[in-house]
Amino acid sequence: MTDFAFSPRRAITHLRRADPALAAVIDSVGPFRLELKASRSLFGALAEAIVYQQLSTKAAATIYGRVEALFPHARSGFTPADIAGATDESLRGVGLSRAKLLALRDLARRVADRELPTLEEAILLDDEALIARLVAVRGIGRWSAEMFLMFRLGRPDVLPVDDYSLRKAYAAVFRKRKLPSPETLQRAGEKWRPYRTVASWYLWQMLNGNSRPKSASPP
Template identity: 35%
Template sequence: MQTPYWLDDIEAARRTVVELDPRLARAHAQTPAFEWRRRVGGFEGLFHMIVDQQVSIASAAAIWTRVEAGLGGEVTPERTLATDIETLRSFGLSIQKATYGHEIARAHVEGRIDFDHLESLSDEEAGARLTAIKGVGRWTAETFLMFCEGRRDIFPAGDIALQEAMRWADGAELRPREKAAYVRAEAWRPHRSIAAHLLWGWYGAVRRGEVALEEPHP
């Protein structure tokens, strides 16, 4: 697993990204210092991400607490597979999420992916292994690799908030589609994860009304 940036590393990487792409200067100037959004990794981290999707933060936290308690305080592939779908649903999971939990656990147990040694794979190989699992889409795989595995050069271009922040940075009328956003993000290698954090931070600050989104000068 790659070690995430320390705070001074983040600041240095932000400056490098702006040097690589001056269009991010506004985002950098308007976004306070931030830490790496680190989450638990491995099977537990991916299952947790699936549980969190499409529900409120409070609901996700409550459901995950029940999942942890129901699995005996240790969320492992083996314990998850040993728990039937209906029991997982009794913890608050939808049948879809309970099924995806089994699919992820089965992929590990069957050796199709090894969460204990995922760091041995390149970003591309790890992403391919993850998206081969039913229920794990590209956005989920990319955000998992960034937040749970600490990978430094990931950019989840399908994220709407990132696309909107990119539109602001470029002064564009329309936000870029996913394919165009991937191409645009190439300019930020090898710090695409920091660029994503920066754009998310800027987007959140604007939406919360903490900073004014001024139109760039021609």
């Protein structure tokens, strides 16, 4: 899925004009290639986020697959009712920690009780209103909510200032001796509005070594 509710080309033009240093990063990395992850439902996306927390991608995928295998009838993915009806023993038996089990149960209850918006309703909420709804779920902090907005909904103006890798990337790109505090990064990112998601993605690419050779032509 690559469709956004904003124009990446327009975002890059804005960022180039707003921040010459970031323009050099854009030239080095190349085209904006963030790929949105499809979501069958808000419950499904948050359940996956909970399972994947603090694990390697490979380990998390294995555990998530085992959770799905507990509900072979759920061809479109397990539901809140599935989690509510499963025993603690079965959920712990596939590798879920107690904390993640409790988080999944809290998520399932809140969805069943309609305390959380549907995916369709979430799309209509502004960023801060949606984050406030999501962080009410046990195990979903602001960072997890921001990742949902960025990589599931494709929101253009999210700056996850608590993200360690983003702070590290900022320090490396802008040649800072120390990691910026979240407050410092927040102030620095004001010039990137309303496309701070795009700026964040470019900084992450530099940290991950995804820049192009200097001889390559700019996008």
